[in-house]
Amino acid sequence: MRPSVRSIALIDCNNFYVSCERVFRLDLNNQPVIVLSNNDGCVVSRSNEVKALGIKMGVPLFKIRDQVQQHNVQVFSSNYVLYADMSNRVMAILREYAPLQEVYSIDESFLDMTGIHDIGQRAQAMRERVLRETGIPVCVGIGSSKTLAKLANFVAKRHPKSQGVFNFNMLTTRQAESVFSNVPVEEVWGIGRQLTKALDAIGIQTVQQLRTADIASLRKRFGVAMEKTVRELRGEACIELEEATPAKQQIINSRSFGQSVTEIEDLQDALAHFVSNAAHKLRAQQSCAALLQVFIMTDRFRDDQSQYCPSVAVPLPVPTASSTTLQGYAVSALAAMFRPGYRYKKAGVILSEICPETLHQGDMFAGAPEDPALMLALDQINARFGKGTLKLSQDGSRRSWQMRQERKSPEYTTNWHELPFCR
DNA sequence: TCTCCGATTAGAC
DNA sequence: CTAACGGTCTAATCGGAGA
Numbered sequence: 001m002r003p004s005v006r007s008i009a010l011i012d013c014n015n016f017y018v019s020c021e022r023v024f025r026l027d028l029n030n031q032p033v034i035v036l037s038n039n040d041g042c043v044v045s046r047s048n049e050v051k052a053l054g055i056k057m058g059v060p061l062f063k064i065r066d067q068v069q070q071h072n073v074q075v076f077s078s079n080y081v082l083y084a085d086m087s088n089r090v091m092a093i094l095r096e097y098a099p100l101q102e103v104y105s106i107d108e109s110f111l112d113m114t115g116i117h118d119i120g121q122r123a124q125a126m127r128e129r130v131l132r133e134t135g136i137p138v139c140v141g142i143g144s145s146k147t148l149a150k151l152a153n154f155v156a157k158r159h160p161k162s163q164g165v166f167n168f169n170m171l172t173t174r175q176a177e178s179v180f181s182n183v184p185v186e187e188v189w190g191i192g193r194q195l196t197k198a199l200d201a202i203g204i205q206t207v208q209q210l211r212t213a214d215i216a217s218l219r220k221r222f223g224v225a226m227e228k229t230v231r232e233l234r235g236e237a238c239i240e241l242e243e244a245t246p247a248k249q250q251i252i253n254s255r256s257f258g259q260s261v262t263e264i265e266d267l268q269d270a271l272a273h274f275v276s277n278a279a280h281k282l283r284a285q286q287s288c289a290a291l292l293q294v295f296i297m298t299d300r301f302r303d304d305q306s307q308y309c310p311s312v313a314v315p316l317p318v319p320t321a322s323s324t325t326l327q328g329y330a331v332s333a334l335a336a337m338f339r340p341g342y343r344y345k346k347a348g349v350i351l352s353e354i355c356p357e358t359l360h361q362g363d364m365f366a367g368a369p370e371d372p373a374l375m376l377a378l379d380q381i382n383a384r385f386g387k388g389t390l391k392l393s394q395d396g397s398r399r400s401w402q403m404r405q406e407r408k409s410p411e412y413t414t415n416w417h418e419l420p421f422c423r
Numbered sequence: 424t425c426t427c428c429g430a431t432t433a434g435a436c
Numbered sequence: 437c438t439a440a441c442g443g444t445c446t447a448a449t450c451g452g453a454g455a
Binding site: 427 | 445446448449450451454
């Protein structure tokens with residue numbers, strides 16, 4: 001028996017960060033609103049009003065100062081605690097609508113809705129419920145592959161007539177081809193700027209042209225990823241849903257500073273902080289790392305200042321997830337590469353060569369004994385009383401490097417002390 | 424020639 | 437008042453080194 005066609009849904013929150021801010025500020029509805037990246041640097045989320053003004057994704061705030069002033073655009077720093085909490089609420093509701101869910105990003109989720117009766121109506125019900133219970137508007141795209149579901153979501157977002165739901169599986173071949181002919185290739189999942197340019201050079205501009213191109217020659221020229229994309233566009237599901245997120249192979253924690261720093265003590269403080277965060281993530285996925293890389297760098301946008309961007313890789317004698325052990329190595333690495341006389345703007349740590357913690361447990365011939373119990377206590381106390389309740393001594397006594405975050409909204413859903421009427 | 428490595432590229436959000 | 441531009445993560449690919 002031929003397997004029935006898959007129905008994969010992609011639910012994507014509309015202008016997610018902006019929508020989160022609006023949930024608690026009804027006065028922001030119909031107003032132009034943007035949310036900024038870390039350090040209040042670039043635009044990462046825009047309301048429709050802002051998109052209509054022609055303000056592009058990713059532009060630095062200082063380049064649009066005039067427009068912001070002129071149109072009274074409301075500006076917010078990123079409030080990740082709020083966005084993560086709102087995301088969890090949305091995802092928990094979506095999970096009820098299908099046996100299989102992949103949480104793809106903070107604002108997107110795939111659901112396998114194959115075989116579900118009356119999918120269009122279910123999708124509408126899902127949208128209404130998410131909006132009612134969380135205040136977040138979402139759109140639903142459906143197709144027989146993940147790539148088609150993504151594309152359908154794009155169509156749903158772009159055409160108000162679709163009422164927020166678009167399903168390729170409900171279309172005749174002729175109708176689908178008409179849609180494909182009207183969507184440029186750069187909207188396809190996996191086709192970025194470079195590929196768009198390269199495809200254009202061989203006469204491929206629309207999704208329909210890509211879908212009907214010769215797979216063998218595309219693969220030869222662009223590789224396996226492109227072949228999968230084309231097959232998916234033809235309706236063949238090549239990329240499966242992944243319910244469990246696999247353990248990370250690499251954990252990076254780094255930040256640009258609010259201001260440049262010149263003292264080694266400031267870098268030490270920042271690195272201690274980054275190591276703590278990275279090691280915490282490592283422990284959260286029950287892993288250890290065998291390689292620690294540490295880097296510091298000057299401001300690459302200042303061509304009037306001398307640049308220095310060293311990094312040091314420290315192979316660890318025994319894989320570890322201990323914040324204290326890792327901090328020790330990070331401090332030595334910093335001492336080895338620090339040169340006075342530069343204005344440092346960014347630093348970070350990378351943990352890699354990651355293995356499960358069970359792999360090295362019981363290694364009685366290892367070097368100095370470690371402190372898994374101490375780390376466990378640290379993590380438990382911080383989980384219970386809030387991040388940053390308990391820290392190691394190196395971490396965060398200097399604040400000179402802290403990122404700029406001048407327009408952050410309250411953590412409405414997770415912190416009593418930040419609620420306006422509790423102050 | 425094959426394989427393994429690190430570095431680079433490309434893409435996503 | 438001034439200066440001002442994110443952070444993580446993965447997979448594929450490429451070129452060189454070594455077997």
